[in-house]
Amino acid sequence: MRQAALCLALLVLALPAAQVSAEQGDIVFTRSSKEGKEYPPATFPHYVHRMQFKCYVCHDAIFKMKAGADKVSMDAIDKGKFCGTCHNATTAFGPTFESCQRCHK
Amino acid sequence: MLGRSWRGRALAVFLAFIFLGGCTAPPLLTAVLGPPLVPAPVAGKLRRPVYKPYHEFTMTYNLVPPPKADWPSKLKALPLTAAGGTDWVKALNENLIKPKPGLDPKAEDEPVMDLDVVLTPKDAPDFKVTYPHKPHTQILSCDNCHTGIFQMQAGADPITMEKIFAGEYCGRCHGPVAFDPASACPRCHTAMPQ
Numbered sequence: 619m620r621q622a623a624l625c626l627a628l629l630v631l632a633l634p635a636a637q638v639s640a641e642q643g644d645i646v647f648t649r650s651s652k653e654g655k656e657y658p659p660a661t662f663p664h665y666v667h668r669m670q671f672k673c674y675v676c677h678d679a680i681f682k683m684k685a686g687a688d689k690v691s692m693d694a695i696d697k698g699k700f701c702g703t704c705h706n707a708t709t710a711f712g713p714t715f716e717s718c719q720r721c722h723k
Numbered sequence: 724m725l726g727r728s729w730r731g732r733a734l735a736v737f738l739a740f741i742f743l744g745g746c747t748a749p750p751l752l753t754a755v756l757g758p759p760l761v762p763a764p765v766a767g768k769l770r771r772p773v774y775k776p777y778h779e780f781t782m783t784y785n786l787v788p789p790p791k792a793d794w795p796s797k798l799k800a801l802p803l804t805a806a807g808g809t810d811w812v813k814a815l816n817e818n819l820i821k822p823k824p825g826l827d828p829k830a831e832d833e834p835v836m837d838l839d840v841v842l843t844p845k846d847a848p849d850f851k852v853t854y855p856h857k858p859h860t861q862i863l864s865c866d867n868c869h870t871g872i873f874q875m876q877a878g879a880d881p882i883t884m885e886k887i888f889a890g891e892y893c894g895r896c897h898g899p900v901a902f903d904p905a906s907a908c909p910r911c912h913t914a915m916p917q
Contacts, residue, residue, distance in 0.1 A: 641798065642808060643900040664900055666794045668811070672822045674833060674864035683867065683895055709826060 641665050647690060660690075660721040662701075806906035812858045822862065836860045840877050853913040 643664025667676070677683050680703050688700060695702035695713055701721075704710045711717050801819055802810045814820045824830045836856045843851040859868075869875050872895055880892060887894035887904055893911075897904050909915045 641795075663794070665798050665809070668822060668862075668900075669794070669797065669820045670822055672824050672832075672862045674862075674867060675823070675825055677863075677867055678871075683872075685899075704826065 643668070645685065648686070650689075651691075657718065657722050661723060662721070804902060804907065806902065808902050808906070811901070812861075815858075815861060833864045834860070836865075842877060842882070849914050850912050851914050852911045854911070 641663065645662040645664065647660045647662070649659045680700060681688055690700045692713065694700055695705065698706060702713070706712050707714070711720065713721075798809065801814045802817075804810045811820075815822070824832045838856040840854040840856070841851060842854065872892060874880050882892045884904070886892055887897065890898070893904065902910065904911070909917050
């Protein structure tokens with residue numbers, strides 16, 4: 619039983635590490651806050667989004683077309699701004715405890 | 724003692740079966756322990772962690788829910804340009820991707836403008852640039868570029884390759900998101916040999 623739990627823990631730890639890869643247009647946000655340095659900064663995969671939506675769905679109404687122009691924060695996302703416009707658990711997956719590593723990887 | 728008698732061997736095989744079975748993939752595990760418990764959905768827009776009893780926590784085989792679609796393999800299925808990047812224009816025109824014009828299902832595409840703008844440097848006519856509006860307006864709206872990045876008049880902006888590589892004008896998208904200008908000169912400088 620304990621072995622099984624250990625194996626599961628290893629599986630859980632190993633899976634997100636295997637998913638990290640960089641594609642063109644990936645944006646790694648720079649972290650300005652000091653809190654939460656123990657988890658990695660968020661990566662935005664452009665290609666996933668441009669396969670589903672045209673550029674003008676997000677630009678420039680939600681995001682400016684310049685890196686660092688928008689002050690994205692988890693509080694703003696919780697209030698439905700920036701990523702939270704869609705990532706609210708209804709349109710797309712929401713920012714929950716289970717989904718941290720889909721962006722912070 | 725364990726390996727000599729047939730009872731000892733049988734016990735060894737039985738123990739090996741139990742211990743190895745504990746370290747194999749979930750199918751065998753589920754046969755022994757039952758199906759994994761599905762975590763309760765987090766209500767509303769709450770982001771704060773919802774702590775669960777420890778056994779429920781560890782019985783959940785993967786804490787990160789897998790994405791509904793396998794995006795990396797979908798990207799690999801798209802055509803490539805000569806430089807090796809994804810050919811998004813071809814992917815769109817061959818309906819390999821169908822980007823939606825908005826979140827609203829009734830949202831309509833913004834109009835596509837088929838207008839080529841030819842920009843010829845005075846001192847180097849061989850480096851003339853043909854800018855096609857069509858592939859840009861298929862995915863962008865007019866006010867994405869006009870007039871924040873480009874004036875609506877041919878030759879009104881002092882565009883240079885240095886500025887493009889520094890992330891101005893075309894370089895706002897070409898390089899970071901769209902095809903890299905350093906990798907494909909003849910795609911813009913249409914008078915250059917392919």
